[in-house]
Amino acid sequence: MSILIRKVQLNGEVRDILVEGSLIKEINADLQMAAEIIIDGSGKAALPSFFNGHTHAAMVLLRGYADDLSLSEWLNNKIWPTEARLTEEDVYWGTRLACLEMIKSGTTFFNDMYWHFHGVARAVEDSGIRAAPSAVFIDLYDKSKAAEQIALNRRLFEESKRYSNRVLFALGPHAIYTVSKESLQWARDFAAENDVFIHLHLSETEKEVEDCIRQHGKRPVEYLHDIGFLGPQVIAAHAIWLEDREIELLEEHDVKLVYNPTSNMKLASGVFPYTKITDREIAAVLGTDGCASNNNLDMLEEMKFAALLQKMNSNNPTVLSAHDVFQLATAAPARVFNINSGSIEEGKVADLILVDLSDINLVPNHQLIPNIVYSGNGGCVDTTICDGKILMQNKRVEGEEEVLERAREVAFALTAS
Numbered sequence: 001m002s003i004l005i006r007k008v009q010l011n012g013e014v015r016d017i018l019v020e021g022s023l024i025k026e027i028n029a030d031l032q033m034a035a036e037i038i039i040d041g042s043g044k045a046a047l048p049s050f051f052n053g054h055t056h057a058a059m060v061l062l063r064g065y066a067d068d069l070s071l072s073e074w075l076n077n078k079i080w081p082t083e084a085r086l087t088e089e090d091v092y093w094g095t096r097l098a099c100l101e102m103i104k105s106g107t108t109f110f111n112d113m114y115w116h117f118h119g120v121a122r123a124v125e126d127s128g129i130r131a132a133p134s135a136v137f138i139d140l141y142d143k144s145k146a147a148e149q150i151a152l153n154r155r156l157f158e159e160s161k162r163y164s165n166r167v168l169f170a171l172g173p174h175a176i177y178t179v180s181k182e183s184l185q186w187a188r189d190f191a192a193e194n195d196v197f198i199h200l201h202l203s204e205t206e207k208e209v210e211d212c213i214r215q216h217g218k219r220p221v222e223y224l225h226d227i228g229f230l231g232p233q234v235i236a237a238h239a240i241w242l243e244d245r246e247i248e249l250l251e252e253h254d255v256k257l258v259y260n261p262t263s264n265m266k267l268a269s270g271v272f273p274y275t276k277i278t279d280r281e282i283a284a285v286l287g288t289d290g291c292a293s294n295n296n297l298d299m300l301e302e303m304k305f306a307a308l309l310q311k312m313n314s315n316n317p318t319v320l321s322a323h324d325v326f327q328l329a330t331a332a333p334a335r336v337f338n339i340n341s342g343s344i345e346e347g348k349v350a351d352l353i354l355v356d357l358s359d360i361n362l363v364p365n366h367q368l369i370p371n372i373v374y375s376g377n378g379g380c381v382d383t384t385i386c387d388g389k390i391l392m393q394n395k396r397v398e399g400e401e402e403v404l405e406r407a408r409e410v411a412f413a414l415t416a417s
């Protein structure tokens with residue numbers, strides 16, 4: 001398959017972009033060559049597509065189901081009882097809906113933690129995007145549950161080999177308050193042996209830190225360091241309540257962090273210490289978290305909130321510029337997740353979007369990146385390409401009506417029972 005995007009704005013210049021197979025083959029002012037598909041890029045700008053660093057995609061089924069509650073009440077009384085009824089088919093249609101929303105708003109990768117691994121993985125395959133799905137691993141400090149979870153993850157790892165390279169198996173130990181020390185150590189060893197990521201929630205709330213000090217006599221990052229868990233495979237979501245010594249440990253072990261501003265504000269969890277993190281050599285990326293605490297998967301909206309929250313919190317409008325926050329959703333996660341995309345260059349994988357420059361939010365267009373971050377939203381995206389394949393063109397995704405219909409049915413059945 002070859003695609004020629006003609007006369008598109010790229011970094012302020014009009015360019016032709018040739019995609020062959022999954023790669024960007026050539027970028028030039030005027031490419032006079034044949035291609036199977038020609039896209040008229042005039043009036044549009046090409047940008048790398050977005051990465052969502054932390055989510056629970058199928059939670060889109062619970063969007064708007066339980067709002068304005070405390071994190072513990074929300075999880076214990078609303079989310080977990082409903083999730084206990086989920087089937088693999090529910091998760092499949094929930095994840096299809098999430099993938100559709102992501103494609104429509106320009107995201108082509110998500111780092112996921114959820115139930116029914118194969119429901120997620122099949123939805124990713126069928127939607128044409130990329131993901132690092134992990135099964136929620138919770139043992140509640142119970143040895144037999146831990147053994148079950150370990151056996152399940154070993155099996156899922158083997159079974160995940162049936163999927164394309166757009167599906168990256170990861171381990172998903174939920175958090176230190178739901179997973180035992182022994183299971184965390186097993187995850188560390190399994191991840192090192194098999195070169196997979198470990199995705200967990202870390203220091204999301206002040207309560208988590210207080211409980212950890214009460215239980216282990218130390219703070220969460222110190223605890224994880226002392227049990228030998230920390231390492232470059234670890235992707236830690238939230239990472240809000242960190243002291244300087246903990247930030248040093250995260251840097252020392254090359255742990256990657258995910259900033260989830262909307263969820264953190266909505267659940268009043270706290271503020272990600274962005275300037276302290278980026279003063280050091282620590283990789284940080286951006287995520288939406290699940291739709292029950294966001295309530296959408298629009299990475300452009302997330303970028304805006306990410307920047308505004310840091311400016312407000314530091315009383316400094318120069319902190320986290322539009323260009324820097326754009327990197328947190330493109331080039332930075334491409335490096336973290338080892339995917340050869342995140343920018344539009346010859347030889348890179350063709351994960352890219354075209355935004356409509358006549359969209360009302362982008363007129364006039366003095367500077368594209370600040371414009372799209374502060375004024376734009378996912379609705380400005382006209383075309384989404386992942387792995388060299390067109391997933392959306394002229395804002396249309398093939399089969400979108402069926403996804404909406406099935407997901408709606410599944411969501412109502414789930415919350416009615």
Ligand SMILES: [Zn+2]
Pocket residue numbers: 054055056201237289290
């Ligand atoms: Zn989460």
